[in-house]
Amino acid sequence: xxxxQQKELAARAAVNYIEEGMIVGIGTGSTVxxxxxxxxxxxxxxxxxxxxxxxxxxxxxxxxxxxxDPNAVGDILLYVDGADEVNQHRYMxxxxxxxxxxxxxxxxxxxxxxxxxNEAKMVDVLGEFPLAVEVLPMARSYVxxxxxKLGGDPxxxxxxxxxxxxxxLDIYNLRILDPQxxxxxxxxxxxxxxxxxxxxxxxxxxxxxTDTEVKRIQA
Numbered sequence: 035x036x037x038x039q040q041k042e043l044a045a046r047a048a049v050n051y052i053e054e055g056m057i058v059g060i061g062t063g064s065t066v067x068x069x070x071x072x073x074x075x076x077x078x079x080x081x082x083x084x085x086x087x088x089x090x091x092x093x094x095x096x097x098x099x100x101x102x103d104p105n106a107v108g109d110i111l112l113y114v115d116g117a118d119e120v121n122q123h124r125y126m127x128x129x130x131x132x133x134x135x136x137x138x139x140x141x142x143x144x145x146x147x148x149x150x151x152n153e154a155k156m157v158d159v160l161g162e163f164p165l166a167v168e169v170l171p172m173a174r175s176y177v178x179x180x181x182x183k184l185g186g187d188p189x190x191x192x193x194x195x196x197x198x199x200x201x202x203l204d205i206y207n208l209r210i211l212d213p214q215x216x217x218x219x220x221x222x223x224x225x226x227x228x229x230x231x232x233x234x235x236x237x238x239x240x241x242x243x244t245d246t247e248v249k250r251i252q253a
Contacts, residue, residue: 040152044243045069061115062133086136113144125213129166129230149237164204166230173225
């Protein structure tokens with residue numbers, strides 16, 4: 035089974051948790067796109083979705099799913115998103131698509147967070163995938179210098195601006211042994227909007243697409 039087939043398998047498994055009339059929080063990325071397509075195939079209607087990015091909102095609208103402004107809804111029962119890396123403790127690195135701020139906001143709003151991935155995204159230690167850090171433009175160089183002190187190698191994501199008008203620093207060679215502490219330490223650097231470690235708000239469970247099945251990982 036290909037990687038794309040594993041992604042689709044995990045995404046379609048997540049649809050089993052969707053109920054009629056629900057407002058669903060939806061992340062960003064290739065695995066999530068499979069989930070959106072599966073949502074559109076449901077035999078019943080959901081009320082709509084809250085999107086983590088402009089790209090996701092456009093995909094949802096193209097599939098005929100209503101998109102709500104996050105400020106117009108209260109708590110969201112369920113948030114579904116992928117990950118660039120995730121470990122057995124359900125800590126993740128996200129932000130490869132640059133939508134980490136929106137993803138963190140909606141994950142924080144949600145009562146339950148389902149992470150959908152193919153099995154190659156499962157790792158023992160986070161950090162092989164570069165960590166995205168969203169920064170205010172005026173703070174780019176300062177934040178980069180502070181990241182170097184933490185042992186990372188920051189590189190500006192050339193030609194990219196986030197949905198919120200900010201820049202992304204991709205941090206290489208940073209082994210994240212304590213995700214909760216590292217997430218908090220980076221977020222405390224002045225000029226950082228947020229970073230792509232999801233540890234303070236980790237997934238409640240993970241659906242992992244493999245060649246033969248979908249594995250569910252939770253505490």
